[in-house]
Amino acid sequence: MATAPKKKQTNNFSKFIKWFWILFTTGILAVVFIFLAASWGWFGELPTFERLENPQTNLATEIISSDGETLGKYYLDDNRTPIPFDELPKNLVDALVATEDARYFEHSGVDARGTIRAFAYLGSKGGASTISQQLAKQLFTGTAARGWERYTQKIKEWVIATRLERQYTKEEIIAMYFNIYDFGNNADGIRSAAKIYFSKEPKELNVSESAMLVGMFKNSSLYNPLPKRNPVGTKNRRDVVLAQMAKYEYIDEKLKDSLQKTPLALRYSPESHSDGLATYFRMHLQKFLNDWISKNPKPALKGERDKWNIYLDGLKVYTTIDSRMQKNAEDAVKEHMKRLQAEFFNQNTPDRNKTAPFLDISSDEINGILERAMKVSDRWRIMKSNGKSEKEIRASFKKPTPMVVFDWNSVGNEKDTLMTPLDSIRYYKSFLRTAMMSMEPQTGHVKAWVGGLNYKHFQYDNVIQGARQAGSTFKPFVYAAAIDQLRLSPCDQFPDDEYCIEPGKHGNIDAWCPKNSDGKFSLKNMSLKQALAGSVNSVTAQLMDKVGPRTVVNMAKNMGISAEIPEVPSIALGTPDVNVYEMVGAFGTFANEGVYVKPVLVTRIEDKNGTVLYEYVPETKDVLSKDVAFAMVDLLRGVVEGGSGGRLRGSYNKNNYLYKEIITGYPYNLNNPIAGKTGTTQNNSDGWFMGMVPNLVTGVWVGGEERATHFKSIAYGQGASMALPIWGLYMTKNYANKEIGVSDGNFKSPANMSINLDCSKVREEDRANSKPAEDDLDDIDF
Structure with missing residues (x-):
């Protein structure tokens, strides 16, 4: 009787063990089956091997300057530019691991200990999502579902996370995680976040900045550091991240306490298409890229787009723009145009001008x-x-x-x-507009591009969209044609006297007898160098008569001017409408020993993986011999040494009211070799200056949107007052930074110069008669 209960107890224990193993095995098999079912797609489609290898995320196209700076980006909703792991600072990675997944480097996508803890405490002591799972959610499963779907979504995330761990290294997964996250305020990915919130590259982030950005992973909408959003909550969250870093010994307690006392120290720099550097250039570049895309299909995988998309495909566009020169150009425009506009408003108040502006x-x-x-x-x-x-x-x-x-x-x-x-x-x-472009003549590389005052408010790009009368800046084409065709020298002399081209001689026109800007003639002989420096219309008319309009038009066309130019003598005084873009390219021919190089904007385009998709091929044309080109440079140097461009030397009266009020930065005291030409059109509607040093050609135009918006007086409305000061300020800023490398030396002379440039035998009285007086002003061309 005493042994029966013992036997029954033993049988009960055996049944318990049996059922335990049955349930345990069933549970394991159920878990395995669930994972298999998920991998078979029973809970919804899983990403293919190809998608795991190439996750489809929207990537912004990045515009990169020649000196390696980001000028801007093209994007729709996602301002994302991915960076590799080695560009992430250690403190940023440490902050992420300490806060989001302390055992990240120990598991294979799923943290078993964390998962068991989450089940045991029903999530009250933290969740179990690893960095890999969170990445899987961001890339492939999307916003958290509710109810039963959330459980199946979680299972899919586990499966995808383990696949990601097999496909990528731990470092690559962390980089992808930082690159995919939306930090708010157009800060998609860590590169944009670092630039927008702290004006830095990610590798420059300090511990406190890294902690703030990692803190935003919890909820970037809630933990938004902007003053009008939640800076206090964001700071508190940052301090939690710092505490986690101290807990896992990435930083010590002393540093943690010190950093928790500091403010967020934002340097908020929003990124948009209408803000930042080179806005007009970026908008024009967009047209270039769209044209390139239309001619270059994308080698796409099945189901992908067959055309490149500049807003989604993460292209890298390497441009010729130098960010330092671009900033100098924009600053020069702002400095001068602000003062010039103030004077224009002063002269066009309702009591002075009832029809203002x-x-x-x-x-x-x-x-x-x-x-x-x-x-x-x-x-x-x-x-x-x-x-x-x-x-x-x-x-x-x-x-x-x-x-x-x-x-x-x-x-x-x-x-x-x-x-x-x-x-x-x-x-x-009522606002005067402007355009400026700067180019390296030997390569055609465009170094600076300013299409207007402010892209947000003035979206018309006057560099390439706006074509205006060239005024006297067109005269060098006439002189170049004459020297090239007639083998003239800058020292050859012509009389400054009324000169008429007979009716019908060059086309079906009436007699043409242009007057000089002041309506007077000196009745003296003067050299071509003196005539161009003084912008003497009578001499220009004689040259036009000798070579004919067709020769001049062909010269301009060969030097890149595509505008329609009528074959009539009056074009000699700059009646054709041209744009700054083509004028800079044309003048570059003189500085480049007679070889025209078409302006270049882009040197290379790469896809997101670094594969080169496009490399530019220079477009060049031999137009002038080296002798003729250098003779033209010598002529144009005369404009700066003895003509209206002399203001660059500081040779004009700096106490004059005009200079004190609107000529910012005067005197410039630029004493290095400079060649250039000013230009002014009828009624002072357009002011031009084309300026050259050996390795940089720059064109500047200033005028109203309407030709009726202009200064009444030539003192203010001429090219030497409206446009030249921008060039002077720009070059002064360039020379202040020696690293930019703008030349201050001599133009390259041909080895065997066959054209005489020594005009020392010109009579002194003729030189005096043709040289502008101190307050003599630039010409108006009628």
Whole structure:
């Protein structure tokens, strides 16, 4: 009787062991089956091997300057530029591991200890998602689901995480994780986040900055450091990350305590298409890329796009722009144009000019300008597309509306105001516009490009979209044709006297008898060098008569001018409309020993993996002999040494009101060899300066959007006052930075120069008669 219970107890224990192993084995098999089912796609499609190898994320196209700086990016929703692991600082990686996955380097995608802890405590002591699982969620499973779907999603994340661990190294996974995350405020990925929040590259981030960015992984919408969002919460979260780093001994307690007392120290630099450096260049470059894409199909995998997309494919575009020179150019434009505009407003107040900002036109003509501007405005287009009647649209232009307008004197050059849209059109018409481009003549590499005052408010790119009368900057084409065809020398002399081209001699035209800018003739002989320096129209007319308009047109065309140029004698004085882009390329021919090189914007395009997709091939053309080109350089040096360009030397009266008020930076005291040409058109509507040193050619144009917007006086409206100061400021800034390498030496002379440049035998009295007086001003071409 005593042994029966013992036997029963033993049988019960054996059954318990049996059922334990049955349940345990069933559980293991169930888990294995669940994972197998997930891998077979029963819970939804899993990424293929190809997708694991090439995860599809939207990557911004990066625009890179010749000196290695990021000029900007093209993106739609994702401003993402991936970087490799070796560009991540150690403190950033340490902060991530300490906060998100302390055993990251010990597991294979799934943290068993963390998972058991999460089940045991129902998540109250932290979750179990590893960095690999979080990456799987970001890349392939998306936003967290709810209910049963969340469990199946979690299982898929486990499977994908283990596959990622087999496909990539630990370091590559961390890099992908940093690159994929959205840090808010267009900061997609760590590269954009470091630039936008701290104006740094990721490798330059310190411990505190790294901790803040890692803290944002918890919820970048909640932990947003901007002043109007949640800076206090973001700092508290950063301090938690610092505490985790101390807990796992990545930093010591003393450093943790010290850093927790510091502010976030943001250097917020938002990135958008209308902000930053080289905005006009970037917008023009976009057209270049779209044209390239249309001619170059993408070798895509199955199911991918067959065309490159500059907003999604993460291209790297290596440009010729030098970020330092670009900044110098933009700063020079801002410095001069702000002061020039102030003087223009001063001279065009309503009490001084009732038709301001327009001069010398009727009320009907002004109404016509405003009418055209209304009909091409976004307001007109949008209201018309929404079915509004013309009466309603016109009424809206007379209704006061809150708006943000450009203003030189306000913070950020913007001010809030209330005005009617029609008044805002007139307001913007009152601003003088500008364009500037700088190019290395030997390579054609464009080093700086400024298409206007402010891209956000003035989107018309005057470098390449705007074509305006060239004025006297066109005269060098006439002189080049004459020296090339007639083998003239800069020392050859012509009389400064009235000269008429007979009617019908060069086409079906009337007699042409141009006058000099002051309406007078010296009746003296002068050399070509003196005539170009003084921009003497009578001598230019004689050269045009000798070579003929067709020869001059062919010369301009061979030097890259594509505009329609009529074959008439008056083109000698700059009547054709040309743009800054082509004028810089043309003048580069003189500095490059007679070889025209088409301006280059892009040297190379790579895909996201570094594969080269495009490399530029220079487009060149032999136009002039070295002798003729150097003779032209010598002629153009005369403009700076003894003509209107002499202001660059500081040879004009610096106490003159004009210089004190608007000529910023004067005197420039640039005493190195410089060749150049000023230009001014009828009514002072356009002011030009083309300036050259041996390895840099730069063109500047200034004028109103409407030709009726101009200075009344030539003292202010000539090229030497409107455009030349920008060149002077720009070059002064370039020379201040020796690393840029802008030449201050002599132009290269041909080994066997056959054209005489020694004009020492020119009579002294002739030289005196042709040299401009101190306050003599540049020409107007009629």
